[in-house]
Amino acid sequence: MRGRRKASAGPLPQRDGIDAVRVRLPEDPGGRWGSVGEHLADRFGGAIGAERVAAMLDAGRFVGADGTAVRSDEPYTAGRCLWFHRDFAAEEPVPFPVGVVYRDERLVVVDKPHFLATTPRGQHITETAVARLRRELGVPALQPAHRLDRLTAGLVLFVVRPQERGAYQTLFRDRLVRKEYEAVAPYDPELVLPRTVRSRIVKERGVLAAREEPGEANSESRVELVERRGALGRYRLVPATGRTHQLRVHMNALGVPIVGDPLYPVVAEGAVEDWERPLQLLARRLEFTDPVSGEPRRFESGLRLSAWPDR
Numbered sequence: 001m002r003g004r005r006k007a008s009a010g011p012l013p014q015r016d017g018i019d020a021v022r023v024r025l026p027e028d029p030g031g032r033w034g035s036v037g038e039h040l041a042d043r044f045g046g047a048i049g050a051e052r053v054a055a056m057l058d059a060g061r062f063v064g065a066d067g068t069a070v071r072s073d074e075p076y077t078a079g080r081c082l083w084f085h086r087d088f089a090a091e092e093p094v095p096f097p098v099g100v101v102y103r104d105e106r107l108v109v110v111d112k113p114h115f116l117a118t119t120p121r122g123q124h125i126t127e128t129a130v131a132r133l134r135r136e137l138g139v140p141a142l143q144p145a146h147r148l149d150r151l152t153a154g155l156v157l158f159v160v161r162p163q164e165r166g167a168y169q170t171l172f173r174d175r176l177v178r179k180e181y182e183a184v185a186p187y188d189p190e191l192v193l194p195r196t197v198r199s200r201i202v203k204e205r206g207v208l209a210a211r212e213e214p215g216e217a218n219s220e221s222r223v224e225l226v227e228r229r230g231a232l233g234r235y236r237l238v239p240a241t242g243r244t245h246q247l248r249v250h251m252n253a254l255g256v257p258i259v260g261d262p263l264y265p266v267v268a269e270g271a272v273e274d275w276e277r278p279l280q281l282l283a284r285r286l287e288f289t290d291p292v293s294g295e296p297r298r299f300e301s302g303l304r305l306s307a308w309p310d311r
Helices: 036-048 050-058 129-137 162-173 246-253
Strands: 005-007 021-024 081-084 099-103 107-112 153-159 178-186 195-202 211-213 219-229 232-239 281-289 296-300
Touching (some): 099 296, 195 246, 219 246
Antiparallel strands (some): 021 081, 107 153, 178 232
């Protein structure tokens, strides 16, 4: 369904860990809509069909602020808010658990597995870390303070109390969190490390891969070689900024693209995801000063990259 709408729990409980959608009825200076049903059919009919909208109304799927089902023939009132749950397409379950690294009354820190999105987006809705955790932990208000790329595994910080969410999100926005990643990539004896990589990265909506282009740098990453095993190296990556795919782009630019990357150096369009061959990138550590308690916080992932097993 398209149209201006906003996720909000409202009078409806979550379904599968996902909030109901809130729809605000807009002003109607031309008097186009005599009833709620006419507006909803006009608003969503192009996406799912007017018949489907009518069926949802008949089934009581749209409710008002008091939770009472909305009738199709109710008079149209601009500014009124309605809530409903979308129909979710079937999603293939990601066959890996979300591991809880730390939990208290304010925070939940987890190890997100490869292939699992952090938040609902596109075709990934119920198979996301936030939806899973809400269901498994029974914390409907849980929200992430930041995002981790779907193909990257490792630490993600979630906030329990809505009133404290902004304080933790601001930490990440203002770059007050030290993030350290680990990657497995080819070893190049001619690549001089450690080094700091700076470049201008551009990611266009609808284009899978980001690209570097001339201009003022908007991204910065520290790259260090930790260990070598034959043709592969284990790298420590410390980003100072948070551009989309930044670490993947920078490693590729150095000539050592991360093992298992389906986008860099070449976009593998249409490739079927292989659970056994994940991107070898892990969010290993998070460090920051807690904005609520003032105490220092340091978390470390318990995951290991499959291309670099422990000996």
